[in-house]
Amino acid sequence: MSLSPHRRTSVFILAGILLLAFILRIYRLDTYGIWFDEKATLLITQGVVHEGANQHDVFDKKDSPYFTPQEFWKPKTIADYNEAIARGDIGHSPAYYVILWIWLKLFGLSDFSIRFPSVIFSTLTVLLLYFFVKRHFRQDPEVANRLALISAFIAAIEPLFIAQSHIARNYSMTFFLTLLSTHVFLVIIEKEKKRKVPLRLYVGYGALVTVSILSHYLTITVFLCHGLYTLLYVRKWPMWYKFGASFAVAIGLVALWLTYGGGQTTFFTLNHQAQFYRHIALTNPLNSTFGIVLPATVPNVFWRSLPVWSDLVLFTNGLASAAVGYRNVAVALLIGVLSVALIHRYRNQRQPPQWIKLALPALFLAGAIYYTANPLQHLVLSATLPFFYLLGAALLEDFRPNDRPLLVFLVLLSLVPTLFLLLMAFRSGHTYGITQRYSGFSFPYVIILVAILILKLSTQKLWLSLPLAAILLIQSGLIVQLLQRIYNDTAPKYTSFAIPRIANPFWASAKKIEALYAPGDTVLYPSLKRHEYSDIDKSGRPYAIIEAQLVNLYLPKDATYYQRIDPNEPDKIVLVKGRTGQKITIFDLEGMKYRY
Known part of the structure; x- marks a missing residue:
């Protein structure tokens, strides 16, 4: 069966996007040595407890202080692996360690090898996002295909995805698993409307929930969104029972790990960590070896979470930390408000006044002349309100009423994981856990919203689309600079380092x-x-x-x-x-x- 020219073009574009994604992820993959968390990953995959609590017969022999690699590599038991996970990663991520253990058995142990599964999962996330959008946004096949390609492209260049693909940790895997779980969840709901749901879909969904939670406990925030969607929009009681049974089985399997496996220390460790970081926040918040850890007051949580919110969205990435000076920010936001007023007033007019063609560029350039620091970033900041305005317009104007539940679902999935981090910060009394990778499950859904905005922008009149497209191009240049810092190991937020590491x-x-x-x-x-x-x-x-x-x-x-x-x-x-x-x-x- 031959593809139509349109389909063939889409396939070629998607293949190019996937190739770009793979190249961006594999580039300089093993340039820098493993860092602290990766050391834990490496030891755990070999059944070795960090600092050798299960190696007393190697390092603490009564008759001799000497040890050999042969003794170090003695065969490990399931108990050794459980203890390694319990002590090295708070009883966390057993599913990831199993997959990585199998991978290392097949391909050997090296920095490149332990990181390569993250590259695979991150690239697969780009591909899955394309099919996710194309399957679930079906108001117009051609429009859905363009939206899917834009979403895949944004995912291919997303700095967090690229940074995490260079790290031998579970995050790339969990981003993929939670997106796949959401896809299966929506497929079940769609098929239930036609009464054509095979039992294997519910079994598969339950398995995905289980593996996701056993890859990272915070993936539960995604499934909380699934539950909220079910509560708000699912009206068939049999579906509640089936989803409830899937969740019950999944939670039961996770409970087995928490009770009898390496996860039995999880709650003790989490409670200890909460007390430990709270103590730092109250006694030494600015100069501890764990970085800045502040008490969880409303202002502290707000300022600590602002960069997390900012970096969720590609067109605001980096702005929270780059915006300097209250007057600069105030001018940028004022220009944004004025721009929104002009856009709202004239966007739908068939023949707007001639002066409007120069109004937006003049406004943005006037601010750029005024800014005293980081002028490009403040220029981008001035356009964020128009961007969000157009996104709101797209959600209200370009979708059918029966698409609204899906849009609400996207917004929930975009917000809830980060809101959960803020809630946990207030509960634990410190800001240590407010970090981007802990809410990274939101990124695929935020990317879809950004793609909706870009598609909306492409349909606007030139007086509106060209200035905003130019600012998006400037932001793209800033993203390229960020990627260069990530590749050079000098982006602390993404790599934990401001000074490049050496090779392992x-x-x-x-x-x-x-x-x-x-x-x-x-x-x-x-x-x-x-x-x-x-x-x-x-x-x-x-x-x-x-x-x-x-x-x-x-x-x-x-x-x-x-x-x-x-x-x-x-x-x-x-x-x-x-x-x-x-x-x-x-x-x-x-x-x-x-x-x-």
Whole structure:
């Protein structure tokens, strides 16, 4: 069956978008070494507890301080994996670790390998978003296809998606799973109207709910939106029962993990963390090693969440942190209000006055001349109110009445995950958890709303569309600059670093040890004093062994290299030659410089 020219063009465009998405995600994937959370990921996938609480027979032998890679790599049990997840990631993400464990068994252990599943899930999210939009926005097939392609393109260049695809954590996987769950949820509702729902769809939906929650507990916020939609718009009681049964089975399976698996420490750890960060917020909010942690007052939560809200939307990305000076912001917002007034007054007139063709550019440029800092960002800020106005107009004007439930659903999915973070901040008394990746499940739905706006903009008269399109182009340039900072490891909000990391020093150390080690030599690892904040952190030793663990992950599993912890050395990994006693510095960690 041959495709029509229109379909063939769409396929080529979609293929180009997917290729772009893949290239943007795989580019410089393993340039920088693993950071703290990825270290936990790597250890957990090998059944190793961070700091060795399940490795006393390796690091704490009574008759000898020495250990070998062969001893480090002894076979692990299910209990070891459970304990590793419980202690290393608060009993979190077992589904992700299972998938990554299988992946590493197939493709080996390296920075590139442990991050590549994130690339796959992130690219699949772009593809799934295309089919999601095309399936559920069906008022006009051609319009739905354009909307789907625009949504896929925005997802392909979304900075959060790209940044998370470079990290060996569960977020890219959960973005994909929750979008797939929402798709199946809507398909069930659609088919129930025709009484054609096979049981396997409900089973599949329940499985997706289970795997999603077992990939990240905060995915529950997406399913809360599913429940709200059911409450508001589903009027068939049998559907309530079937969805209820799916949720009950899913929650039951999650409860098994929380009761008998590695998740049994979850609630204890979450409660401890809440108390710990609340204490920091009250005693040392600005200078702690955990960053700025403020008490959860209304002003603090507002200002901390503002960048999160801003970065949800592509055309406001970065504006919350780039807007400087009350007068600059006031002028930008005033120009936005005046622009909305002009747009509202003349947008639907067949023959608006001639002066309106210059009004919007003149307004925006007048502000750009005034701004005393970050003029481009403030110029974009001045256009945000017109953008939101057009989005509201699109939602009200371009959809049929029976599309309204879907639009309300999109808005719920766009807002609820972040609102949940704010609620939890007030409940826990601190602002530490208000961060973008914890509400990243909202991004696919916000992207659809932005695509609706862009499609609306493309249908407006030139006096309106050209100035706003030019500002979107400027914002695109700012997004490109942000992507460059992400690739250069200098975007702290997305990479946690303002100074670029080096390539993985633990992998490099292991390869250097392999090359230089001879029988009779000894590898010495540094030891720092450990701070144990709770029972979960306790390993029974006062010093850290994490550097020894990480290097051994990259050493041959059958090697018998003699190694030990040097209690007198805080920073250097050293190889001591057995015949001469010569000390060769394998790597100098320089305090905490390479330990984060």
